[in-house]
Amino acid sequence: MSTFDSKHAAHLHRHIHSHLPSDPALRVKALESLAVEKGLIASETVDAWVEAYSEHIGPMRGAKVVARAWVDPGFKARLLADATEAIKEFGFEGNATGHLKAVENTDTQHNMVVCTLCSCYPFSILGMSPAWYKSAAYRARAVREPRAVLAEFGVDLPEDVAVRVWDSTAELRYLVVPKRPAGTEDWDEERLAGIVTRNSMIGTDRDLSAGSV
Amino acid sequence: MDGIHDLGGKEGYGPIPVSEGDAPFTHDWEQRMWGLAREGICPSMTIDWFRHGLELMVPGDYLTFSYFQKWATNYLMLMVDAGQITLAELERGYVLEPADPAKAKTVDQVVEQVRRACTDFSVPEDAPAHFAVGDTVRTLRQINHNHTRLPAYARDCVGEVIAHHGCHLFPDEGAHNRHVGQHLYTVSFSAQELWGDDANPRDTVTLELWESYLVPA
Numbered sequence: 359m360s361t362f363d364s365k366h367a368a369h370l371h372r373h374i375h376s377h378l379p380s381d382p383a384l385r386v387k388a389l390e391s392l393a394v395e396k397g398l399i400a401s402e403t404v405d406a407w408v409e410a411y412s413e414h415i416g417p418m419r420g421a422k423v424v425a426r427a428w429v430d431p432g433f434k435a436r437l438l439a440d441a442t443e444a445i446k447e448f449g450f451e452g453n454a455t456g457h458l459k460a461v462e463n464t465d466t467q468h469n470m471v472v473c474t475l476c477s478c479y480p481f482s483i484l485g486m487s488p489a490w491y492k493s494a495a496y497r498a499r500a501v502r503e504p505r506a507v508l509a510e511f512g513v514d515l516p517e518d519v520a521v522r523v524w525d526s527t528a529e530l531r532y533l534v535v536p537k538r539p540a541g542t543e544d545w546d547e548e549r550l551a552g553i554v555t556r557n558s559m560i561g562t563d564r565d566l567s568a569g570s571v
Numbered sequence: 572m573d574g575i576h577d578l579g580g581k582e583g584y585g586p587i588p589v590s591e592g593d594a595p596f597t598h599d600w601e602q603r604m605w606g607l608a609r610e611g612i613c614p615s616m617t618i619d620w621f622r623h624g625l626e627l628m629v630p631g632d633y634l635t636f637s638y639f640q641k642w643a644t645n646y647l648m649l650m651v652d653a654g655q656i657t658l659a660e661l662e663r664g665y666v667l668e669p670a671d672p673a674k675a676k677t678v679d680q681v682v683e684q685v686r687r688a689c690t691d692f693s694v695p696e697d698a699p700a701h702f703a704v705g706d707t708v709r710t711l712r713q714i715n716h717n718h719t720r721l722p723a724y725a726r727d728c729v730g731e732v733i734a735h736h737g738c739h740l741f742p743d744e745g746a747h748n749r750h751v752g753q754h755l756y757t758v759s760f761s762a763q764e765l766w767g768d769d770a771n772p773r774d775t776v777t778l779e780l781w782e783s784y785l786v787p788a
Contacts, residue, residue: 360615360653362747364572364717368627370648370658375629377662378647382640386600388664389646390607392656397670398612406678407606411595414682442689452685453609456692457736474579474722476622477638482685486595486605492638495584501724501776502580502766510587520773521762525579527720528739528755528779529618529692556593 416485419450420533421554423483425547427460428538438462441533445483452482454531461524462535463564468519469534470508470561472500473526480531484559491560501525511562534561541568572716573723575630580724580765601639608642609681613649619746623718624649694752696738700782702756706732707788710758710780718746721784725776729788730760733777741781754782 361367378385393399423445427434437444441458445451458480461469473479474497479487490496499507504521508514515521524532536558542550545568557563578584596602616624624645625633633641650656660666676684702708712727720742738752745751759777762770 360613360617360620360649360748362617362620363652364623364627364746367624367648367652370651371624371628371632371644373658374644374647374651374661375632377658380632380636382604382637382643383598383600385640385643385647386604386607388661389612389643389650390603391664392650392660392666393607393612394672395666395669396655397673398655399607399610400673400675402675403610403673403681404603404606406676406681407609408596408602409678410681410685411605411609412602414678415685416595449686451689453688456690457739472579474724475576475720476625482689488593488595489591489597489638490588493584493588494578494581494634495587497578498581498584499587502582504774505771507587510589517771518773520775521771522759522774523776525722525725525776525778527722528736528742528781529690530736530757530779 411486415482417556417559418551419448419485420480420483420556420559421551422448422547423450423533424535424554424559425550427535428550429547434535437535450483454479454481455483457528457530458483458533459530460533460535461522463537463561466519468508468515468521468561468564469524469532470500470504470521471524471526471532471534472497474498474501475527478526478531480533483533484556488556508562508564511557513562513564515564534559536564536566539566539568572626572718573714574626575633576626577723579722600643604639604643604646608646609685613646613653613655615653616649617745617748619718619742620748621645621649622742623746626718692740694738694740694750696752698738698754700735700754702732702735702754702782702785702787704732704735708732708756708758708785709788711784711786714784715743717743719743719784721780722778724765725760725778728760728764730758730764732756733759736779739781741783743781756780756782756785758785
């Protein structure tokens, strides 16, 4: 049973810092062997989780949701009203999306998502987060200078487009719905999903290109 | 706590590592760590005790370790803390008396486990909400010394309530295994309120904040 004692936890962290090699590969190996020997997990189950998040659960899920919102106004209304319920239509609900909110980019507003205090992310719909999202630089700068951050991602945002940065401080998670690019009017959902980038659903990409597929 | 984890608005961190690409994992050990964490190998912890554990890491390690490196270190701490493994076992690297092995799961089983992990963090309470959408609120200047979710950059600032979510699990208590709810709001702050007059007057930052972090403005 966890102690929930902050001082005890800090003491253990200092002990681990001083007595164990810091090489992460060794630490994870120790963790896995001990967990397996204690009967807490089978190594094959770790393999299954890796495959699940490499092959089945990733940003292609969010892309399908965005594409449907673009072609189906009824779905878009349901998504913007209650994204947690709406993604159940795909079976994409799950880890970290129990309180999902979809926020739509418009001609006058751009949305961008960060978690400054840890690295909260809507896993069941976007998969594992990219390394930059978890970096100290992104967590520190996204709230303070979002336009400079966007510029580093190649997004040149006009001064008159407002930026709203959503700092994920609670269990709400955010899915940015990017604008549908011109020239895709006759595309079907599957083709549209192919041009929705992961970064556009986090808000570090804005103008999707019909020419990129 | 005023910990090293509270990075919002801190300066000097340099460019975003965009060039590292979008790959979810760059090393095998990262994948293994993710799989171990998803399976819930420390069942007695709460989500906020997990986060608090990260905050309590040695500060220099927190800043220099990668995400999964922090997780590995935190899980070692959490499992020793919970009495699941001992420091002696950790330093030796194996256990003297292995338990019966766990049953292996298939990919289909864990994908279904993800779907079932859709957790509702609402914790209904009888207490009436003190704020409503449209209200102007001020955040506290002082926070508690343990786990809390009011970042330093948004303290003692005035914002507008733009959504009320009912009562959600209160993390300051959840980190200590107390399952109580408190009204939760989305509060929007102008970038100029947070960062000064040089910020773009159109820009805003929103945070989810619990009622006890707020006073009427």
